[in-house]
Amino acid sequence: MTQGQLGDWALLEQVRAWGLSLTETQRRALQHYLEMVYAANQRFNLTRVPPEQAVGRHLVDSLVLLASDSPPDAARVLDIGTGAGLPGIPLKIARPDLRLTLLDSHGKTIDFLREASKQLNLSGVEVIQARAEEWAHAPEAREQFDRVVARAVAQMPILAELMLPYVKIGGAALALKGATERAEIEQARPAIAMLGGEMELIEKALTLESGPVTRLVVRMEKRQPCNARYPRRWSQMLRRPLGVSA
Secondary structure: OOHHHOOOHHHHHHHHHHOOOOOHHHHHHHHHHHHHHHHHOOOOOOOOOOHHHHHHHHHHHHHHHHHHOOOOOOOEEEEEOOOOOOOHHHHHHHOOOOEEEEEEOOHHHHHHHHHHHHHOOOOOEEEEEOOHHHHOOOOOOOOOEEEEEEEOOOOHHHHHHHHHHHEEEEEEEEEEEEHHHHHHHHHOHHHHHHOOEEEEEEEEEEEEOOEEEEEEEEEEEEOOOOOOOOOOOHHHHHHOOOOOOO
């Protein structure tokens, strides 16, 4: 697969306006990563995004998190429900100092993530196979991360319950949402407060292959520890989302 088949690489130029300066080595790593995603996609489903839209919808749409929040040097970052490694791997390529943990529950996905990390020579990357609502109760994971990131995982009240138990006090969780999801985000405010967080909604304009879009970044700063009962079992979260009236 050639670089030309992988979307419009000129779209990466917009990250300069966000204060990101990608070296040629980083650009090659991002290209190699996308090539691996679409090669593996022929064997099992990693993404439904066509390759001609990959630069914007996978890379730019991940790196916009760094336009919304600047993790401290050598921050521990957890990517929940990472799938093909999004947004975690692009963030790691752009910020090599980050110590990244990729979390997913599917074995084939885990195999791909380990191979991709190896081929990209990414140091400081850990790949964990587990369900997010279960691993959050493990001592080595609970409230251990400076940043927790996610996109396209669940509705916001559920996503807050999955993410905030991992965040250390003073850290933050960052969830990527679309411009049409404002009502869903506002519905999560009570849950975020119950989980010890304080919400800030950040709007970012970016350009994808389809044209200009607005991304909403839900930044949840951790102020207090979470109650030990959270997160609950997946079935409980689906049946009764935290803080949402029946």
